[in-house]
Amino acid sequence: MFKSMREKNNNTGQILGHSASNQYYQDTVAITVKGKYISIDRILTALTAMDFSNNKLNGTIPDLVGNLVSLHILNMSRNAFTGNIPPQLGRMSQLESLDLSWNYLSGEIPQELTDLTFLEILDLSNNNLEVMIPQSRQFGTFExxxxEGNIGLCGAPLSRKCG
Incomplete structure (x- = not known):
């Protein structure tokens, strides 16, 4: 039997539902081999990249993804995510690359994403996003x-002017 549990803890071992600078991620693996139970704990202090691309994941992107504030790379492209982009992603202050392309995301691009000042790569292409592209901070640097591929989007850098 193999069981993996990921919990977000602070330095006292309490399970928390939000993020702060004194927290770390704990990866616990519990294994039962020949009737003997073994638990292995490991501290993950630098989880920096997550790639969930091409996995046929569906539903909405959980708001809690925004709590992964130490991430530098998040790739959730080529799945079947629907609904809005969670504004909570704007809390991921270390994020350098965000790829949500080739999903079925809809609604507006949250203004909170402009708070991602380290963001160098952004790919929101081929979704169902609409309204005006935010025009502040890093968003002025994206091509x-x-x-592209969001028929309802308008504003720079797209050639489609807004209303």
Missing amino acids: NSSF
């Missing part, structure tokens, strides 16, 4: 390819 047309970051947003």
Whole structure:
């Protein structure tokens, strides 16, 4: 039997539902081999990349993803995610690359994403996003390819003018 549990803890071992600078991620693996139970704990202090691309994941992107504030790379492309982009992703202050392309995301691009000042790569292409692309901070540096394939989007860098 193999069981893996991921919990977010602070330095006292309490399970928390939010993020703060004194927290770490604990990876616990519990194994039962020949009737003997073994638990192995490991501290993950630098989880920096998560790639969930091409996994046929569906439903909405959980708001809690925004709590992964130490991530530098998040790739959730080529799945079947629906609904809005959670504004909580704007809390991921270390994020350098965000790829949510080739899903079925809809609604507006949250203004909170402009708070991602380390963001160098953004790909929101080929979704169902609409309304005006935010025009502040990092968003002024992204090219047309970051947003193409969203028929309802308008504003720079796209050639489609808003209303």
